[in-house]
Amino acid sequence: MFNVSGTELFVIVVVALLVVGPKEIPSLLRTVARTLGQVRRTTRDFQTAFNDVLKEAERQAGLDEVRRDLRASGTGGPAKPRLVAPDGAGAAGPADGAPPEPPGQAEDLPPATDARRAVSGGR
Known part of the structure; x- marks a missing residue:
């Protein structure tokens, strides 16, 4: 740390x-040790607080980026169901507002599956 040979x-000890004086050296060393301990604790506390603030800033920056992406995509919040087709040509769902049929109905399956279903009796 100090590069002392x-x-x-x-030379430092002799000075x-x-x-x-020889009588005061032990108390001086205790005082220096306590002071160094306090400096180390203060440094560690400062470094921990700084790291916490840095993590919070990084998290906030990530949230800001997500918000910016949402605004850029044109959605300001959770997706809402669309009842009108994207091209504006009529309703995209049932007229009564009921949710659409779940996928997997016969009209959603490829023709080969329809033929197998017809042969197996609808199973």
């Missing part, structure tokens, strides 16, 4: 011993 560290 062994010789440089020895600290001369300045502070």
